[in-house]
Amino acid sequence: MFRPSSLARAVPRARAFASTAAAQSAIRRVAVIGGGQMGSGIAQVAAAHKHDVTLVDVSQEALERGKGYMAKSLGRVAKKKFPEDAQAQSRFVEEVLGRVSLSTDLKAAAGSAGLVIEAAVENIKLKQELFAGLAAAAPEDAILASNTSSLPIARIAAPLSAERKRRMIGLHFFNPVPQMKLVEVVRTDEAEQQVVDDAVAFVKGIGKVPAVCKDTPGFIVNRLLLPYTMEAVRLLERDVASPRDIDTAMKLGAGYPMGPFELCDYVGLDTIKFIVDGWHKEGQGLAGDKLFAPSAKLDELVKKGHLGVKTGRGFYEY
Ligand code: 3HC
Secondary structure: OOOOOHHHHHOOOOOOOOOOOOOOOOOOEEEEEOOOHHHHHHHHHHHHOOOEEEEEOOOHHHHHHHHHHHHHHHHHHHHHHOOOOHHHHHHHHHHHHHOEEEEOOHHHHHHOOOEEEEOOOOOHHHHHHHHHHHHHHOOOOOEEEEOOOOOOHHHHHOOOOHHHHHOEEEEEOOOOOOOOOEEEEEEOOOOOHHHHHHHHHHHHHOOOEEEEEEOOOOOOHHHHHHHHHHHHHHHHHOOOOOHHHHHHHHHHHHOOOOOHHHHHHHHOHHHHHHHHHHHHHHOOOOOOOHHHOOOHHHHHHHHOOOOEHHHOEOOOEO
């Protein structure tokens, strides 16, 4: 069974967010669409920085699951914040959770939000429909943002009016959201500078570090991370080394906190396959690029339902 190596701890990492800092941006109310790991992480961090947050999903069950992710993660943060004080820990968790409302009513949630962040499944049609609904419901001056990891923001925004397109950007968070400091702020050609500036202020206000970039495939991090990850899978396919040895090599030889196979399992093999296949098949300027060719090994694991940590088996067993 795989356990994260204690050697990974030697690598300097971003500190957990400072939950007491007041939000610096003018945005008060945030709606987060999608209660999965990413959406609940975004909702948690925004609420911990004094925003009123509505977490939206299609069912009460999905929302309760999202609340469970937040409670667990906040528990870890609280233990570090108040190491000797169990009461202060639970007060902190309750206070942050108290700022997150759960809702299945997308329009009502968007109707009062200054910022809407979509973190639903990576399906272009679904996202376009979602944003059409959000555009109809959100205040005119609200910022609309997608947390997509691989779909072009301009394509998601394609059905929207010119005015809405000017207020639509990407806000790409990283897993685990409460721990990872970076947020990519993705600007389309249509986005107004003021919207980008407001998004940057929001990101700083929730204790994260923004990196502004253009709307190109993979933005910055995934554009560099995916070729690296796929090369690791091809090393395995060519039987150059085992997943364990490749992971050890990259952690101890390159200083990465996780090796590529640990990271694949952590992010989810279905997510990795979705990104790679999308770029390979659909083009987006990367069509046919060998860096993004499908991998038989990855396809086989996904077909068997071995998606990583979340299914108990990926490249490793858990
Ligand atoms: N909530 C709150 N805190 C968390 C957390 C969570 N869900 N998960 C981890 N942490 C905190 C821990 O409390 C601990 O804090 P401390 O250092 O202040 O004590 C710290 O993170 C380290 O956690 P652990 O000691 O439990 O475990 P590790 O040392 O093995 O670190 C890790 C875990 C932070 C996940 C680290 O391995 C890491 O940084 N891995 C790389 C993650 C990465 O690359 N993410 C990006 C993926 S790509 C992506 O998301 C883009 C998408 O589009 C695909």
